[in-house]
Amino acid sequence: MGALGLGGGLWTLGRALANPQPGRIERPGAIITLWLDGGPSQLETFDPHPGKAIAHGTRAIATAAPGIELAAGFEALAEQMAHVSLVRSLVSKEGDHERATAYLKSGYGPNPALAYPSLGSIVCAELPEVGVEIPRHVSILPSAWPARGGFLGPGLDAFVTGDPAAPLPDLRSPVGPERSAARREDLAFVEAQFAAGREAEVDATGHREVVAKAEAMMGSVQLAAFDIHEEPEAVRERYGDTPFGRGCLAARRLVEAGVRSVEVSLGGWDTHANNHELVAGLVGALDPAFAALIADLRERELLASTVVLCGGEFGRTPRLNRLEGRDHWPQAFSWAIAGGGLRGGQVIGSSDPEGGREVVDPRTIADLHATALVALGIDPETELVTPDGRPVKLSEGAPITELMA
Template sequence: MLHRFDSFLASRRRFLQVSAGFGVSLMLPALEGRAAERRGAERATSLITLWMNGGPSQLETWDPHPGTVIGGPTRAIDTSVPGLQIAADLPRMAERMKHLSVIRSLTSKEGDHERGTYFVKTGYRPDPTVTHPAIGAVVPYQLGTDHLEIPAYVSLGGGQWPGRGGYLGDQHDAFRIFEPGNSIQNLRPRVSDKRQERRLSGLDVVSQTFRAQRQVQAERSLHGQTIDKALRMMSSEQLEAFEVDQESEATLQRYGDSSFGRGCLVARRLIETGVRSVEVTLSGFDSHANNFETQTARCEQLDPAFASLLDDLRERDLYDSTIILCLGEFGRTPRINGLEGRDHWPGGFSCVVGGGGLKSGQVIGATDPEGEQTSPVDPVPVQNLYATILQQLNIDPAEELITPIGRPLAICEGSLIPKLLVDAG
């Protein structure tokens, strides 16, 4: 009897571990109804964020200034966009820049890693009175996920500060996979179907006891939905989206033999399955010393993975329905310090964005090649970037959501970037 009870508890622990992360897909019917109202216009339906953790150097990636005092040894190469050059460490991406837009004048209000990450992921500065949701959490919350049996918001790879659900609730946090491609073994039951059914029957007894102890109807309803969807997920064929062993060796090599490469491959598989928002993290960009070696090493992982992800999205007719964004919490200083490094720089850095029907093959903004001007030409606040992305996803960035204490807050306080919008004139 004790052994059987332990099995029940083990099943309950498995459920709690899974449902805590997969709660993002547990939308109430009211949310699904609201999402149905948004389906009239053909717009982008998914977002992929390639998160460059630590703050990538714009001068060693998308905005090189070779032959200048601030440029260092970084070389630049031509791209598929006439007049646009990027760092020589990104040769495969250079061939594909015609499918993307480069923003070289992104601005943030925070230069600390944690605060900067919060600001760039949410569009809001940290506030002790409220925790804002990451844009990656807002997308599935607003668009709905009734067709999914797996999470609608997934974070692949490391990183100290993954996307959070904020005032939307912890159930809207990103579901984290630290080692992409190797995670499915922890999600599927390791016993036969019949034995799993017996375990789940015991879990149902525990759950009924739990519900009986709760008097608030909303809690009981959400708990029941969580159980139903989490258990359905554990036996869902959609879990195969997290696996890469079905991919050919050539595909794996094309994305690159790295956790980030596998993460980008899993991201493509998740988008194919219908996941709304995926974040893939590449860490190690914080180059206060040995900047040039550090950035080159990161680009060696970024280049094949990003390029292959673009190729596959386009080949599978997913690019027009998927917005892809590559950025970090800030850039690096134009000035090279005494340790051959670059420090934090939120006042004019780069990001790359494309897909989802956005304009491509262009550069927005510019930075001073001599590093004397602290403000970029045509500055683009982070909030404006997110307002534009949300608009393209058929989400009104000015819509107010209600916090648990009844406070209305706009999803985003930015303005649209006309140069990114095809119908902006």
């Protein structure tokens, strides 16, 4: 159960995180990350260069934001671009999937001596719980490396689940109410005997807290947030009949219920061969789901308090290889960001239209994280203390001021 992230963090953060800090937004917010696992091609998604050699035939379409184009296939998202901004000049030195994923999710380069918490874990730690009985940090359709709590403890790991078309497993006791109650009594007796004379050690494990939260979750009406079948058919159709589309709909429902961080993964972007064909299929799932999520959050007056991020661990090479694929390219790639009171319809930076490594107005992953934190009323300069006594800032980046409303 501890691995599922149902318990609280095992490390003391040095202050009462459950209390809002001065200057926070009125409704404590949330973050939704659409994780494009494998490294999406920026040229076939958020940074097309139509007519250039590096496009290799990729077309672009106009959007509702004047002057901003997306790659063909994003017709639904194009209509929402007045509420979405693009950072086209992200730079990184990590070209390996695992290392780059760790960097993108935490904002810190991989360190064998210290596991940094993911952005979602930080948001959960810094924003109040507000009576949520289900996990506050959720990963839907997770990749090989879902978001982790790092040095904040396993209690802030993401609770992982699959396609929302299926119900959550292991939520009902395999035995009747009387036998289930007897088992709980037996467990309480064994725990009490074990804790005698070692209360401090037992408390440090967080075991009793984890069990209590698991039991509360199993009986909570908030579990309905995972059930997308409660949504009208017309709403489900807007997101698309795909696992990813259903994941995005579940993300909206979870945020509405008070969950602080939801990550929805769409894998398959490691297009070393047949790039254009594979990306076209993936965009077919991403476009309706991303667009519907933005529109749905706006209609429910949730977008102002919810930051939405979309991107992967790096981009793809400007030129095709012999297999008509694009290889790893961390030198310049794109992410989309929306919500949280940030300005939409903006483009930050630009990549070289001729395929070079130089970018205009380069930004780091830490900058992207700092922007999201500020949008949620969290000071990125805040320092946490690791278990070995080392102070670490929530983010070493600088917020992107052009996106601040």
